[in-house]
Amino acid sequence: MKMKRRVNIYKNMMSGISQLLPFIVAGGVFISLSFLFNSYQSNSEIALWFNDTGKLIISFSLPVLAAFIAYAIADRPGLVPGFIAGALALAGGSGFLGALVGGFAAGYIALIIIKIFSRLPRSVHGFNAILFFPVLGALFAALFMIGVNLVIEPATTTLITFINGLNVVGVIITGLVAASLMAFDLGGPVNKVTYMLGIATIINGDQSILMAAIMAGGMIPPLGVALATLIFKNKFNEKQRNLGKKNWLMGLLFITEGALSYAKESPKIFIPIVMVGSALAGGLVGLFQTSIAIPHGGILVLVFMQNWWGFIIALISGMLFTALSLGLFLPSKIE
Secondary structure (H helix, E strand, C coil), rough: CHHHHCHHHHHHHHHHHHHHHHHHHHHHHHHHHHHHHHHHHCCCCCHHHHHHHHHHHHHHHHHHHHHHHHHHHHHHHHHHHHHHHHHHHHHCHHHHHHHHHHHHHHHHHHHHHHHHHCCCCHHHHHHHHHHHHHHHHHHHHHHHHHHHHHHHHHHHHHHHHHHHCHHHHHHHHHHHHHHHHHHCCCHHHHHHHHHHHHHHCCCCCEEEEHHHHHHHHHHHHHHHHHHHHHHHHCCHHCCCCCCHHHHHHHHHHHCCHHHHHHHCCCCCCCCCHHHHHHHHHHHHHHHCCCCEEECCHHHHHHHHHHHHHHHHHHHHHHHHHHHHHHHHHHHCCCC
């Protein structure tokens, strides 16, 4: 195993995030369906079933997150200690951040155990995968999580309480800032950290205005540039105009990276404009109290949003601002 793989924090973290998302999406859809059925008949059996099943699905998300971070670091020996670390983060209240820390710790604990047992006689190597690695890995990961939960649980609780307790102005400002950060590096580390903050607010199956603002903020750059290539054709070359057609789909599906190639050419003009456009959308989401319990999907999950119409207004406003500003400030192309 190469050392580069072991210490690539961002790549290892994203390995866990990519496995986490399907659980959050599936669970979020189920919980959102429970609200939908409840709107027709209060406390109906089918609504309760969707709600309970959705929460059960989401309860697997933190163990899966930590397990696959540990797996990215230590291969199969990291799975069991990682899963245990994530489960204890869920049970101990340290939540998403606790599972992140626990996943990395479990991976390196597994590496240490592998190193130690590699020096033992070959006659005992057959017991490693089925006995020594999972048992010792789980033991030390569980012990480590005692400290993690003691330290991180109060911070997690305070953060979630703070976000949930914001007044309308606070919600607007928070949505504005978070959405603008989604456009700061268009899929880079700042974008991903902001996205993880949004996930942390829905990890228990709750509806989140912040998650909706973050989603809107991530959709604006590709949608704004797509509209700009349609209206201001003299500002883009033929390749960029053709790429703009693809950005309609990428933007609607919440794939921020679609706008990245445009930013590389004129970053000092492009980035500030898309950040302000995203901020406008995020602020409007906060103003209209639009919320969602699903972290991805873009326009496909519109039906599961509370006050979905606010999301539409936010998208149109941010997209128009971005497109018009790009048309105003970008230099004309000579082909």
